[in-house]
Amino acid sequence: MSWELTAADLPDLARGATLLGTGGGGDPYIGSKLVERVLGDGAITVLDPDELPDDAFVIPTAQMGAPTVMIEKIPAGTEPVLALRTLEEHLGRTADATMPIECGGINSMIPFVVAAETGLPVVDADGMGRAFPELSMETFAVYGVHGSPLALAGERGERVIIDTGDDDRQMERLARAVTIRLGGVGHIAEYAMSGADVKRTAVPRTISMALALGRAIRVAREQKRSPFEAIADTLAPTLYSHVRELFVGKVVDVDRRTTEGFARGLARIAPLDGGDELEIAFQNENLTARRGGELLAIVPDLICVVDHETAEPITTEGLRYGQRVRVLGISTPDLMRTPEALAAFGPAAFGLDETFRPVESR
Template sequence: MKLAIEDLVDLARGAALLGTGGGGDPYIGRLMAQEAIRECGMPEIVELEDVPDDAQVFTSAMLGAPSVLIEKIASGDDVETSVRKLEERLGRRADFITPIEIGGCNSMIPIVAAARMGIPLVNADGMGRAFPELQMVTFNVYGVSATPLAMVDENLSSVVIETNSAKAAEDFARVNAVQMGLSVMISCYPMRGHELKKTGVPGTLTMALNIGRAIAEGRKSGNPAESLIAFLKTNPYYGRCKILFTGKITDLRRDTSRGFTIGECTLQAIDAQDVMKITFQNENLVAKMNGRTVAIVPDLICIMDSETAEPITTEALKYGQRVSVVGMSAAPVMRTPEALSVFGPSCFGLKEEFTPIEILHGDIVGAEGVNV
């Protein structure tokens, strides 16, 4: 895969859609990636299957509050230093950078890291979407240790965390992040190429880019939502998909607590009596139509502008917006019992079991010619 600077706008849009309401607006991240590429050149992008088994692969991400990142923008050196600190701790150099989270702002930070360090970026991530916590990653589900984890602020002050579990790493990192000004750059889940091949979600960088492109092209022909769906149907992860609802936002309850935006959004169909309710904790978790579940985490629920198909983050939802809600299947590795025990409905306090979107809807068939 080759990426050009002009592609970043489409990539950001696709990443925002895969953010399913969370992950932060990729705007600042996109500008950071653009500037890093201008200065250091475009990093090489490598397919997961081409990563040597014994290669050292490190991750790169931002941790904290996206609403702080828009004021305390990263220095750039902090992105690179977080990886360096992890290298120092382990006594080995990173050969590749891989994204952890392709949804939202964290689609862009790894590009900054790879560009500045002059090493290749892997076309993969650890979820194919966005999640609020560090342990909610396929790398963790399938046995890669989250730690040592290095976190670095703009002053290049750093903390290296070592814990017995990914959840403990999340708790420790969150506490430190408060002291460090609530937006820090991290590198964690250090692993070998063969581990990433076993645990990662391949191809998601390309997918985010192509999703953004499908929306942009759809705008030219006048129907971005359908263009998006037509594209998704060719995709091995997101292919079981559907426009679940089109309507307007008639009620919105939003609370900020424990650093999350928690609440519920009610939608009313324009010409019918149908009502949809979407529950969110940063990311959209479950969508119910007239009381019946029509999509549930870890499957993806995306709210977008009904005319432009521009994805809308949870913070930007407003009464009266005309929106379409798209439901799509998560990658198969995200739907196993082990995966569901880490980021299934119960991990968000939801009482119901996970049911795949294609079971909830009789009319969703696997995409033609795509093996899911």
């Protein structure tokens, strides 16, 4: 069912989207402040995919760049709409709605910036079902909708259109190169598609799920209930039905560097009671959780680091020595675990040797 989002929803949506960011995705708090500034007392219609006409024209919008840079480089606010307008002009067609390409992290918010400025509705769905580091890692692409032409806007009004036909990886490479030259952050509009294609290729209802997660954590805290039980209860009836607590411990080391436009590295978490440490490898987002010789969870399943008491999700940039944390593994929807999907954003897509094994199978 379609619903209205107001500024009051933003803190909960930001919290849920940070969890779905699995360590990366950029900080949705910054994005929520952009939405708040434009939205004021207004409301944005969030369209359930089932209520989207098949012939509607949807242009997803997002920010691209390294989350480490996004923190220091707050967008001017005009770029998200400039990216949309540039693609509309190029295609000679105006959008009926926008949509996230990525419901985790700051990209849960960018379509709401666009919606607040243009009056467009936002479709309650996305193409990653979490956060991923590359523009080609989309269920849209997996199921036959390609990203080109992509429009990219920079903070000084730069406008770039990239068309690589059905080669989404080449589109990613060219857009990444431009984004790096723009100072590390660019705003994009891409994967323009029909309502019918949204229903066929997107991960449905991920915005409402992020909002529900963020709200459940907050309410549980207020009511002195376990936020971890609240997370599990919220996810149980969704496409993300399995949650596992993989580890409890204390952050002892984070090795992070920004290379080729990505934040890459390794976080180590020591158990409170001795024994092997947990190692989390990341490329913007968390890729693997490993303890001793054992792989506990692997991409595209969600590996989420949260505060050990409040369940507040912690991004890779937020990790600090001595923090006490829990590490959660959350199952991804089945449409993200097909062989085609795993080829696009499974372990091999990140140069990992391991085969995907569902987190709930352990």
